[in-house]
Amino acid sequence: MAALIAARGLTKTYRLGQVDVPALRGVDTTVDAGEFVAIVGPSGSGKSTLMHILGCLDTATAGSYHLDGEDVSRFAGKRLAQVRNRKVGFVFQTFNLMPRLNVEENVALPLKYRGGVPRSERRERARALLERLGLSHRIGHRPDELSGGERQRVAIARALVGSPAILMADEPTGNLDSHAGAEVLATIEELHRDGHTIVMVTHDADVAARAQRTIHIADGRVVA
Amino acid sequence: MAERFPRLAAGWELVEDALREVRAHPLRSVLTLSGIVFGAASLVSMTSLARAMKEMAYRDLESIGFPRSYVVWDRGPRSDAQRAVDLRHPGLRLADLEALRHMPGVSSVHGRNPGTEMVVSAPAGQRLARVEGVDAGYLEVRQFPIAAGRSLRALDVMRVSRVAVVGTLLQSDLFGAADPVGRTITIDGVRFLVVGTVAPPSFEIAPIDFDFAARRIYVPYTYLTRYRDGQGRLSGVLVTADTATEFGRVLQAGTMLVRQRHGGAEDFEIENEAADVQEDLAMADGILAGWNVVMYAIAGVTLVVGGIGLFSVLLISVRERVREIGIRKALGADDGAIRRLFLAESLTLAFLGAVVGIGGGAGLILITEFISRQFGRSFAIAIHPPGVALAIVFAVIVGLVFGWYPARRAAKLDPIEAIAGV
Numbered sequence: 001m002a003a004l005i006a007a008r009g010l011t012k013t014y015r016l017g018q019v020d021v022p023a024l025r026g027v028d029t030t031v032d033a034g035e036f037v038a039i040v041g042p043s044g045s046g047k048s049t050l051m052h053i054l055g056c057l058d059t060a061t062a063g064s065y066h067l068d069g070e071d072v073s074r075f076a077g078k079r080l081a082q083v084r085n086r087k088v089g090f091v092f093q094t095f096n097l098m099p100r101l102n103v104e105e106n107v108a109l110p111l112k113y114r115g116g117v118p119r120s121e122r123r124e125r126a127r128a129l130l131e132r133l134g135l136s137h138r139i140g141h142r143p144d145e146l147s148g149g150e151r152q153r154v155a156i157a158r159a160l161v162g163s164p165a166i167l168m169a170d171e172p173t174g175n176l177d178s179h180a181g182a183e184v185l186a187t188i189e190e191l192h193r194d195g196h197t198i199v200m201v202t203h204d205a206d207v208a209a210r211a212q213r214t215i216h217i218a219d220g221r222v223v224a
Numbered sequence: 225m226a227e228r229f230p231r232l233a234a235g236w237e238l239v240e241d242a243l244r245e246v247r248a249h250p251l252r253s254v255l256t257l258s259g260i261v262f263g264a265a266s267l268v269s270m271t272s273l274a275r276a277m278k279e280m281a282y283r284d285l286e287s288i289g290f291p292r293s294y295v296v297w298d299r300g301p302r303s304d305a306q307r308a309v310d311l312r313h314p315g316l317r318l319a320d321l322e323a324l325r326h327m328p329g330v331s332s333v334h335g336r337n338p339g340t341e342m343v344v345s346a347p348a349g350q351r352l353a354r355v356e357g358v359d360a361g362y363l364e365v366r367q368f369p370i371a372a373g374r375s376l377r378a379l380d381v382m383r384v385s386r387v388a389v390v391g392t393l394l395q396s397d398l399f400g401a402a403d404p405v406g407r408t409i410t411i412d413g414v415r416f417l418v419v420g421t422v423a424p425p426s427f428e429i430a431p432i433d434f435d436f437a438a439r440r441i442y443v444p445y446t447y448l449t450r451y452r453d454g455q456g457r458l459s460g461v462l463v464t465a466d467t468a469t470e471f472g473r474v475l476q477a478g479t480m481l482v483r484q485r486h487g488g489a490e491d492f493e494i495e496n497e498a499a500d501v502q503e504d505l506a507m508a509d510g511i512l513a514g515w516n517v518v519m520y521a522i523a524g525v526t527l528v529v530g531g532i533g534l535f536s537v538l539l540i541s542v543r544e545r546v547r548e549i550g551i552r553k554a555l556g557a558d559d560g561a562i563r564r565l566f567l568a569e570s571l572t573l574a575f576l577g578a579v580v581g582i583g584g585g586a587g588l589i590l591i592t593e594f595i596s597r598q599f600g601r602s603f604a605i606a607i608h609p610p611g612v613a614l615a616i617v618f619a620v621i622v623g624l625v626f627g628w629y630p631a632r633r634a635a636k637l638d639p640i641e642a643i644a645g646v
């Protein structure tokens with residue numbers, strides 16, 4: 001079976017004025033379906049940059065990237081937006097929930113951009129997922145009425161609502177206290193047990209130890 | 225419903241999103257809308273007012289003039305008459321009036337005798353006044369209101385009764401404070417019974433002075449015909465057609481009839497009152513058309529200024545929501561979805577502005593009506609539907625035009641940079 005993620009020679013160079021800042025210097029990596037992979041590395045090593053490219057939020061300067069059998073490194077615009085919507089569920093360190101929408105509306109939002117999913121179905125799917133994550137009692141609340149751990153679990157629900165091929169989380173516990181972090185981590189592990197493919201960036205060696213496999217990054221390269 | 229009209233449902237959701245934004249910034253929204261509100265309000269109130277003025281002017285002109293009438297005037301012998309027929313000049317006669325009355329398409333005929341200044345003596349004094357001989361019903365057709373007593377009746381005219389209706393502006397000179405009805409006056413030495421008084425007609429807006437109508441004394445035209453002009457003769461016949469469309473035919477047929485009855489003599493002339501009225505109406509139209517141009521220009525400029533306000537607020541909104549835009553893109557929104565989001569906000573704001581403005585325009589109309597009542601006039605100004613439609617169309621265009629650039633700018637944002645807030 002082909003790997004879910006297959007990246008070859010990913011390079012990302014930022015241009016700051018006249019200076020080129022290399023963030024990735026040729027990353028090769030594969031992730032199989034059902035895997036739980038942690039990406040670790042020092043600050044500034046390029047973990048987030050890699051995640052953004054793998055999550056189709058950004059494009060590489062060079063290299064090829066196949067996601068679920070499609071060469072998405074050739075995609076742009078509308079097609080790339082659809083890949084983001086259907087294939088990837090992205091969880092940010094800072095939650096990035098919509099402050100004016102309630103929990104249910106936040107979770108249902110990605111389905112709005114799928115097209116043709118009626119509101120009633122979007123709502124149903126959001127509710128089902130929130131129930132599964134133990135957040136049913138928060139459905140009508142706004143993000144600022146939730147604890148950090150709850151916000152991140154709402155963000156996870158939002159990432160999963162479209163049944164993506166892969167869940168990507170960039171330091172999902174980075175803004176949480178240890179208790180909330182453990183809660184979020186438990187949720188992620190449970191999702192993995194249910195068969196979800198998960199790629200997670202972390203600073204924390206303990207957190208990384210929970211994954212099946214760890215990719216070490218340093219200075220824009222995979223080192224182990 | 226949503227399942228059956230997915231596009232409609234998606235559009236409505238965009239409007240809901242936009243309304244959420246509007247509610248989140250009520251003051252800013254109100255300020256943004258003010259320009260469009262004023263533009264729409266002025267457009268609606270001014271088009272409605274223009275339309276109402278036009279209708280009132282028409283009514284005024286139609287009430288004093290005769291849009292369906294012409295007058296056949298006796299012309300007397302021409303000083304340079306050469307032809308035998310002209311010398312014979314039978315002149316206008318009562319028989320002509322009766323013949324005209326029975327023509328098809330004729331609604332009414334009224335004998336007239338414009339009369340001359342005569343010496344009028346009354347209990348309170350003596351003075352020179354114009355005495356006009358008219359038919360029964362003439363004062364009513366002209367809409368000269370009877371202030372007291374009664375008007376001239378068909379029987380008065382038939383019997384050549386010596387009865388008079390006195391203009392209210394002569395009243396104090398002739399009778400002092402006393403009630404004129406039932407009193408006797410003498411006109412050129414002949415005694416007349418005063419049966420009523422007639423007031424000047426009132427107009428809605430036309431700046432026309434019709435006080436002269438109330439400075440006259442009206443008597444049966446048959447009296448003047450008999451005792452001044454000679455037996456069976458009369459000075460003029462007012463002919464009114466049933467409908468305006470028939471007027472042309474009625475005029476032509478009447479002219480031919482009189483000419484034929486007079487054996488081809490040129491002893492009468494036609495005063496085409498309908499044409500005069502049309503001329504006045506055309507003039508009123510011209511004035512109002514000029515006003516319309518000024519008005520549309522003002523409303524247009526106001527709306528464009530409103531559009532510029534909308535534009536700057538949308539740019540602020542885009543800047544404020546950069547992060548939100550980034551998140552939406554990360555969740556799979558493409559450029560078009562973001563563009564639609566902001567265009568919907570722009571259109572919703574503009575549309576709300578138009579709706580509020582239309583309400584404001586209606587309010588201005590009510591105020592105008594109220595003020596007119598304080599001045600003793602009762603303007604009835606109907607809201608002009610094309611003005612309402614124009615306000616909405618204009619606002620939507622403004623929303624699209626001025627929303628386009630901010631929406632495009634929002635759509636072009638890069639998701640990662642937007643989320644990072646760069």
Ligand SMILES: Nc1ncnc2c1ncn2[C@@H]1O[C@H](COP(=O)(O)OP(=O)(O)OP(=O)(O)O)[C@@H](O)[C@H]1O
Pocket residue numbers: 014015016021022023041042043044045046047048049050
């Ligand atoms: N938009 C950008 N413009 C210029 N340089 C950038 C930009 N984004 C990232 N970089 C640089 O690219 C390199 C990798 O950054 P990245 O954010 O991927 O690191 P990271 O491993 O996620 O670090 P951290 O653990 O602190 O989150 C860094 O040197 C960073 O300064």
Ligand SMILES: [Mg+2]
Pocket residue numbers: 047048049
């Ligand atoms: Mg990072």
